[in-house]
Amino acid sequence: MANHLTKSEMSRRRVLDAAAKIFRDYGYVGTTMRAVADEADLQAGSLYYYFKSKDDLTSAVLDLGMRSVAERVESALAALPGTATGRERIHVAVHAHLSASLEVGDYSVATRRIMGQVPEAIRAKNQQQREAYGAIWRSILEQARLRGEFRTSANLNFALLYIFGALNWVAEWFRPGGRSIEEIASEFASFILDGLTGNESALTAVPLELASPVQAGWLSNRGHKQKAKPRAG
Amino acid sequence: MANHLTKSEMSRRRVLDAAAKIFRDYGYVGTTMRAVADEADLQAGSLYYYFKSKDDLTSAVLDLGMRSVAERVESALAALPGTATGRERIHVAVHAHLSASLEVGDYSVATRRIMGQVPEAIRAKNQQQREAYGAIWRSILEQARLRGEFRTSANLNFALLYIFGALNWVAEWFRPGGRSIEEIASEFASFILDGLTGNESALTAVPLELASPVQAGWLSNRGHKQKAKPRAG
DNA sequence: GTCTATAGGGAGATAGAC
DNA sequence: GTCTATCTCCCTATAGAC
Numbered sequence: 001m002a003n004h005l006t007k008s009e010m011s012r013r014r015v016l017d018a019a020a021k022i023f024r025d026y027g028y029v030g031t032t033m034r035a036v037a038d039e040a041d042l043q044a045g046s047l048y049y050y051f052k053s054k055d056d057l058t059s060a061v062l063d064l065g066m067r068s069v070a071e072r073v074e075s076a077l078a079a080l081p082g083t084a085t086g087r088e089r090i091h092v093a094v095h096a097h098l099s100a101s102l103e104v105g106d107y108s109v110a111t112r113r114i115m116g117q118v119p120e121a122i123r124a125k126n127q128q129q130r131e132a133y134g135a136i137w138r139s140i141l142e143q144a145r146l147r148g149e150f151r152t153s154a155n156l157n158f159a160l161l162y163i164f165g166a167l168n169w170v171a172e173w174f175r176p177g178g179r180s181i182e183e184i185a186s187e188f189a190s191f192i193l194d195g196l197t198g199n200e201s202a203l204t205a206v207p208l209e210l211a212s213p214v215q216a217g218w219l220s221n222r223g224h225k226q227k228a229k230p231r232a233g
Numbered sequence: 234m235a236n237h238l239t240k241s242e243m244s245r246r247r248v249l250d251a252a253a254k255i256f257r258d259y260g261y262v263g264t265t266m267r268a269v270a271d272e273a274d275l276q277a278g279s280l281y282y283y284f285k286s287k288d289d290l291t292s293a294v295l296d297l298g299m300r301s302v303a304e305r306v307e308s309a310l311a312a313l314p315g316t317a318t319g320r321e322r323i324h325v326a327v328h329a330h331l332s333a334s335l336e337v338g339d340y341s342v343a344t345r346r347i348m349g350q351v352p353e354a355i356r357a358k359n360q361q362q363r364e365a366y367g368a369i370w371r372s373i374l375e376q377a378r379l380r381g382e383f384r385t386s387a388n389l390n391f392a393l394l395y396i397f398g399a400l401n402w403v404a405e406w407f408r409p410g411g412r413s414i415e416e417i418a419s420e421f422a423s424f425i426l427d428g429l430t431g432n433e434s435a436l437t438a439v440p441l442e443l444a445s446p447v448q449a450g451w452l453s454n455r456g457h458k459q460k461a462k463p464r465a466g
Numbered sequence: 467g468t469c470t471a472t473a474g475g476g477a478g479a480t481a482g483a484c
Numbered sequence: 485g486t487c488t489a490t491c492t493c494c495c496t497a498t499a500g501a502c
Contacts, residue, residue, distance in 0.1 A: 008467075027350045030262025032495065045498080046468050054496070087430075113346055116405070117260045141429075150429045158420045159429060161406055162399045169398025172349070179391075187391045195428030196374075196383045196392060197320075241485080266478060278480080279486050287478065 012050045015040045019061050020106035028058065028117040058118055062126045065107030070133040072100035077136070086144025087193055093140055094167065094192065095185035101171050102181060108171040134160060163192055245283045248273045252294050256343035261291065261350040291351055295359045298340030303366040305333035310369070319377025320426055326373055327400065327425065328418035334404050335414060341404040367393060396425055 005013070018039035022031045033054060037044040051057040076096035080089060101108045115123060141156045166188065174184070190198075238246070251272035255264045266287060270277045284290040309329035310322060317325075334341045348356060374389045399421065407417070423431070 011467080025350060027260030027262055027347070029260055030350060033497085034495080042467095043469060044496085045470075048497070049467060109349070113349060114260065116342070116346060117258060117263060144429070151427070151431055154424075154429050155420055158412075158417065159424065161402065162421060162424050165400070165402025166395045166398040169394065169401070173394055184391065187388055188395060190387075191392065191395050191428065192424075193428045193430050194384070195424065195426045195431050196377070196387050197426050198384055198428050198431055244485080265476080267476085275485095276487055277478085278488075281479070282485060 008050075011040075011042075015042070015047060015050050015057070016061055016064060017106065019057050020065070020104075020110045023058070023061060023110035023114050024106050028114040055119060055122055058114075059122045059125060061107060062111055062115070062118070062122065063129070065104055065111045066126060066129045066133065068104045068107065069097055069100040070129065070136070072096045073133070073136060077140070086140070086147050086149040087189075089140050090144065090193060091186070091189040093137065094189045095182065097167055098170055098185050098188070099181050101168070102174055105171050105174070108168070112168055112171070134164075137163070166191075241283075244273075244275075248275070248280060248283050248290070249294055249297060250339065252290050253298070253337075253339035253343045256291070256294060256347050257339050261347040288352060288355055291347075292355050292358060294340060295344055295348070295351070295355065296362070298337055298344045299359060299362045299366065301337045301340065302330055302333040303362065303369070305329045306366070306369060310373070319373070319380050319382040320422075322373050323377065323426060324419070324422040326370065327422045328415065330400055331403055331418050331421070332414050334401070335407055338404050338407070341401070345401055345404070367397075370396070399424075 015036065019031070019036045022035045022039055026032075026035065031054075032044075033047055034044045036057070037047050040047075047057070051060065073093055073096040076092050077089060080092060084092075115126070137160055138156065141150075141159060144150055145152075145154070145156065170184065170188075174181075248269065252264070252269045255268050255272055259265075259268065264287075265277075266280055267277045269290070270280050273280075280290065284293065306326055306329040309325050313322060313325060348359070370393055371389065374383075374392060377383055378385075378387070378389065403417065403421075407414075
């Protein structure tokens with residue numbers, strides 16, 4: 001049982017994937033066990049074999065989404081040589097965050113949308129993980145400042161909130177088939193480090209194509225087809 | 234009836250404010266007409282005097298939140314002299330956006346959370362307003378680029394998505410009593426324009442207080458006390 | 467592991483009194 | 485304008501068969 005999942009583990013994961021999708025489209029309260037079961041090709045009662053309640057399922061979805069991103073970023077940073085600059089670390093962290101976040105896109109979007117709507121007990125538990133992940137970023141920023149790579153007037157507390165706002169919004173508008181994650185990561189790292197005015201000495205070169213419009217609705221949540229209007233009463 | 238609202242108009246607004254709060258905390262499906270009525274000191278049936286359905290109410294909440302921000306930004310930009318630089322316009326737009334967005338904070342947060350969960354018809358309608366508002370920002374960015382204030386490698390489509398992600402997240406973590414909206418706006422405009430590395434010649438000077446932690450949970454939605462756990466089944 | 471059946475309760479919307 | 489009463493439908497969770 002080293003690497004392949006048991007049937008039970010696979011089914012459990014199938015339920016989680018289904019739940020992430022339904023939470024994303026219908027919110028916390030709007031998600032029904034029936035809809036999750038349907039998406040996972042099960043009957044509603046069967047979910048209770050894997051999760052003892054709707055809240056237990058909710059907590060597991062939030063946990064998996066958060067951990068996927070945090071672990072990817074941690075290992076990407078750990079793989080860097082000790083000589084890496086602040087710029088390099090930030091670029092790598094941005095890429096790892098976006099890459100993992102988009103890979104588990106249903107979880108990322110669901111989390112962003114329902115975090116403020118789940119019962120307090122669930123939120124508090126997940127909040128600890130979020131703070132721990134934030135601490136990683138805080139330390140990258142502080143290291144870069146200590147190395148003298150930042151202007152001294154930059155407030156790192158705000159920078160953290162600013163960066164997370166921009167990065168976590170990506171899972172809402174990204175659609176496969178457009179610009180690659182690498183391009184987006186380079187562009188965003190460049191925005192974070194140099195802003196819009198900064199000099200041209202960007203990170204890795206980013207092709208100059210100002211004219212090409214971004215794929216789907218530039219600001220939107222469009223594209224999440226809902227099977228039906230959320231059930232009326 | 235030039236300036237003061239009729240009783241009916243006031244009640245309607247009371248219902249909208251109540252709905253924004255409930256949508257924010259419970260999501261689209263989780264919001265019940267009973268809960269909105271309770272928050273507005275009415276009975277559930279009475280809401281149907283003002284709004285012909287839950288979806289009609291939903292649409293009105295999204296509309297008001299969006300318009301509040303767009304109108305404030307438009308008029309702030311219109312008030313600028315023709316000689317204003319790209320930097321100045323962006324700073325003013327950031328401040329106006331944040332200021333309006335926080336003033337109708339319940340609407341802003343509710344919109345951000347439920348936009349992806351409302352029925353398609355409602356989303357499509359609101360989407361047009363969002364695109365129109367986005368066009369304003371796009372034109373500021375393009376003007377600044379034409380004036381030569383930006384590095385030519387910056388992709389403005391991504392810049393727009395990046396900026397909106399960061400700005401619209403603020404309503405989630407901002408708590409009155411901490412740093413002022415003006416400080417946040419200056420800091421954010423500086424991030425957008427100069428990034429973290431840019432030279433010290435910021436906009437208006439921002440006091441250097443790297444040590445002071447931002448008030449509540451740095452990444453969180455904490456602080457929206459829920460009266461009770463969303464009703465269990 | 468997955469199913470069916472069902473308990474006990476809450477939803478949106480309408481009708482008609484005041 | 486606002487209320488109460490009510491119709492019809494769907495929810496979470498459990499019990500027990502297979």
